[in-house]
Amino acid sequence: MTRNYQKFFPPGTQRGGTDRQLSPLEELGWQPHFAQQISSDELVGTPPVRVVEVHRNGLHVIGSAVDEVVPPRADATVGDWILLDPGHVPSSRVLERKSLLKRRAPGTDRQVQLIAANIETAFIVSSCNQDFNIARLERYVAVCFEAEIDPVILLTKSDLVSDPQAFADEAAAISKLAPVITLDARGDQPKSKLADWCKPGKTVAFLGSSGVGKSTLANALSGTRSIATQAIREDDAKGRHTTTRRQLHLVSGGCLVLDTPGMRELQLMDAASGIEDLFADLNELSANCRFKDCRHETEPGCAVQNAIQSGDLDGARLQRWRKLKAEEAFNSASLAERRSKDKAFGKMVRRVVKAKENRNRRTE
Known part of the structure; x- marks a missing residue:
């Protein structure tokens, strides 16, 4: 039987116009950018899957007919597309990304932490309370610009202040390219106000510190309460960590939503x-x-x-x-x-190994 590869390729290559039902892969965010990197032959043995969740012990990947956990790897993060090699998973290829959110990892070891890949829009969430910090918002916007991700600033908890417009005006001064939206994270406002960015097949992310309403917004878009939420502390308006890992949630009939843990520190690098x-x-x-x-x-x-x-x-x-x-x-x-030192160390290791192999050959 001849397999139909048409569903893996751009919508324009299929007959019947654009008003058609998305394929399972397209619902997961599959786009021409990724299809152009592979051939029909590769699809036979290495089906494309998307990383929807990162655990310490592995990566949860989903594809057209795949839903499993594979061994972790340092070069992949949530949102990545991988050509899964069932016979030898470590050989699976990570496809070139459309975008990548990253930061300098906390600590002193000068490592890069991958946050998420292949995001179209980042909703940068802040509250109209003591959490509001213009410098922190600027950091998030700069990271998004570097990654070529569209930033949208969302201001929640506007009912807690007498003049929410003052917060909106201050946020709007950050950049003309970062729209500012004030909304109630509960109820129907998220679906209506964010509809322009949350189209089927698109991937959006909620970024911000703990307690600003990221998980509540994700629940509002999906129409469920599947993501746990907690109230902020009343004494200082600071949030409690609810989301403990980065995870993509597929909204029925809509986009993919990435909910992220609150980040206390966002150190910029390569930005x-x-x-x-x-x-x-x-x-x-x-x-x-x-x-x-x-x-x-x-x-x-x-x-x-x-x-x-x-x-x-x-x-x-x-x-x-x-x-x-x-x-x-x-x-x-x-x-x-750090990269230079790692490269030099790698060369030294290879020299030592090669010298040892030469000595062994001379003694045989």
Whole structure:
């Protein structure tokens, strides 16, 4: 029997127009970007599967006719597409990603932590209370810009303050490319207000600290209460960790939703272009400075300082720009140093092994 490979390829290659039912793989987010990386021959022995959950002991993967847990691997994260080799799982190939969210892992060992892959839209969630932090929101937006993911800022718990618009106005000043939406995480507002981004076959993620309503929003989109939630602490408005791992949830008739644990720390690395996009206004002002190497401090003819003095630019934004640029440069340099040392160590190991093999051959 001839197998029908048409369902694995872009919608435009099928007959009958675009108003058709999505295939099982397309419901999981399968797109032309991934189909173009494989051949029909590869599909015979290595079916594409998507990582929907990461455990310490393995990766939960789902495909057209696959639903199982495979051994973990350091180069794969939730959202990844893998060509699964049932005969030798470690040989399975991770397909090239459309996007990748990552950060410097907490600690001092200069490692990269993969957060999620192949996300179209990131909903950056913050509450209209003590959790609201403009610098933290800027970090999330910069990471999204670097990964070429569309950021949307969601402000929840607006019923807790008398003037939620003040929070919305402050968030809107972060970037013209990051829409701001104020909503109640409970009820029907998430479905209606987020519908433009939550189309069938699309993958969205909720990012933010604990207790801001990420799991509540995910439940609202799915129309269930399958994801556990907890109330914030009343004394300081801080949230409790409810979600303990990153997991993709397939919304019936809609998108895939990634719920993530709250991140206390989001250290930027390899995100220089994301920072540049985030602070596009400062880059435009810098182009008008008298000196090309202007540090925007006390130099004459500094367009940035002139904008601050005239009230067109908040001086605190300049300070946050400097801090993020310095942090990103330090972390990226530290990572490059770590990679260089790992590469040198690998070469040394190979030399030792080769020398040992040569000695063994001479003694035989």
